[in-house]
Amino acid sequence: MKRNATKTPLTMILGISFLLNCNQSSKESNAAALMLAALNGACVDAAVTANEVAETPIAAGINTFQLISLPAAGAARHFRIEGALIQALSGHGTIYLATGYTDGLSGTSSTPTTAAGDGRLVVNIYQGGPMVYAGYSASTAYGTDDGTATPALGGTGNSLFSSFTTTASDICFDISADTTPKLTVWGSGYKGANCKKRCTLTKSNAIINKADWPSGAGIGSTGSTSTYYKTGSSASGVTATKVVTYSITAL
Structure with a gap:
């Protein structure tokens, strides 16, 4: 007792x-x-003039390059993909945002790739990770907690941002004008980041911070000055509403 x-x-x-x-x-x-x-x-966003920003509603069909409008003030240095929702039945839907890419590809369907020194940068929003990752100069940066791919792609990383598989989400990123560019990527909702409010974007709430690419030639080269939106092949169930570009970075 x-x-x-x-x-x-x-x-x-x-x-x-x-x-x-x-x-x-x-x-x-x-x-x-x-x-x-x-x-x-x-926080309040710094003012931008009309020639420092451009918008492109997404109208491309499945697996088709759509040319993205760039600011009249110059090369795009901040990009925002709005309303990304990836729910392909295959489980492998992808959205690509490729910049510094080959001109004249609108309406075609090749897969965006990068090679050492070609000046191309491709941001991938991938359902099968699920994660955001980026390629530049034949190297890859992953939006995970340890910098490797997720286990689905052979790595050990945990994805830092994957809401795009369940709800329409915004992803945005800065690229610097340096010869070997600095890339900073954010996802709305991660650590207070809000891609529609650039003043909330910091280095500490980014899902990718990458500046140490092994080699590069800056963004773009002769005959490769275009920016495109594209979904993966046969990717029914992969959508976004628009892409907004700025000639100034968020950071």
């Missing part, structure tokens, strides 16, 4: 302690969420 009598209060104490800890954890989570919401509400 005594043993049971001692055990019951101890169980009650442990239970109360657990509830208090859970309540504290919940309060901390709510506080963090409120802080992020406040930061999103407080």
Whole structure:
């Protein structure tokens, strides 16, 4: 009896302690969420002029290159893909956003690739990862916690952003004008990032930060100055609403 009598209060104490800890954890989570919401509400985007931004509604069919409009002020340095939703029945749907790419490809269906020194940069939003990754100069950067591919592609990484497989999502990225460009990629909702509010985008809430590419020639080269949107082959169930480009970076 005594043993049971001692055990019951101890169980009650442990239970109360657990509830208090859970309540504290919940309060901390709510506080963090409120802080992020406040930061999103407080910051104000730097003004851009009409010639520093361009929009392209997505109208391309499956597996077809669509040319993306660039700002009149110059080369695009910030890109936003809006409403990306990838739910191909195959489980391998892809959206490509390729820049510095071969001119004159509108309406064609080749797969975007990169080679060392060709000046092409391709951002992939891939359902089968599911993850965002990017290729430049025959090298790849992955939006995962350890910089490798996810297990589905032979790596050990955990994807940092994959909401595009369940709900329409925004993905955006900066590319610098350096000879070997710096790439910074964000997904709306990850650590408070909001691609429609550039002032929320920081290095610390990016899903990819890559500057140490092995080689490169900057973005673009003679005959390769275009930016395209394209879905993967036979990728029914892969959509986006528009692509917005800026001649200035978010960072």
